[in-house]
Amino acid sequence: MNNDLFKNAIALTGGISTGKSTVCNLLKLHGFLTIDADKIAHKLLDANSHKIAEMFGSIYVKDGKVQRKELGKIIFSNENNKLKLEALLHPLIKEEIIKESKVFEEANKPYFIDIPLFFEKMHYPIPKSLVVYTPEELQIQRLMKRDNISEDEAKLKISNQMSIEKKKNLADLIIDNSKDLKNLQNEVERVIGEII
Secondary structure (H helix, E strand, O other): OOOOOOOOEEEEEEOOOOOHHHHHHHHHHOOOOEEEHHHHHHHHHHHOHHHHHHHHOHHHEEOOEEOHHHHHHHHHOOHHHHHHHHHHHHHHHHHHHHHHHHHHHOOOOOEEEEOOOOOOOOOOOOOEEEEEEOOHHHHHHHHHHHHOOOHHHHHHHHHOOOOHHHHHHHOOEEEEOOOOHHHHHHHHHHHHHHHO
16 A cells, blocks of 8 residues: 555544544644544445345335434444444445545645544554543443433443553543543644644
8 A cells, every 4th residue: 555645644533422523523623634434434325225225124224325323223233244334334435535535645734534443443554543532431421321322232332342441552642531621622732732
């Protein structure tokens, strides 16, 4: 792979409901360009809805749109289904990320690629990583509130990812999102100061 490809990229990652989207929005406010792997995945899911219907059944597709919440239930609880979906989506997501990052590289300044599973399996040769960190207890509470689910469901979703403590240890940069928004804004500004 072309070494210049992700020269200025910083992988932005964390755990489910640790606040990656909020951090992304704050970075955008500071003028940083960002690529969002989840948004790309959602777009590609709908674009490949006929394949999803073939693989998992037409009940997961309505009016050409994938019913993500319903599909999520059989993906999170079944390793085989998860692998099938990843085999379809990951190469397409990677292709799209490479396409967008080629454009961003031309500006020759740092930009962020939001990849939830950066450390788990997404195999991108991005030199630097930034982890949005929230202790697991808080992560569980936030996820229960956000998705309106039980503690057990929240724990199951979180267990599908590498532990946030482990990610924190692997990160080049860390943003602590265990307090309020004001504190998070300060953390974002501190990290920007370290990058530029």
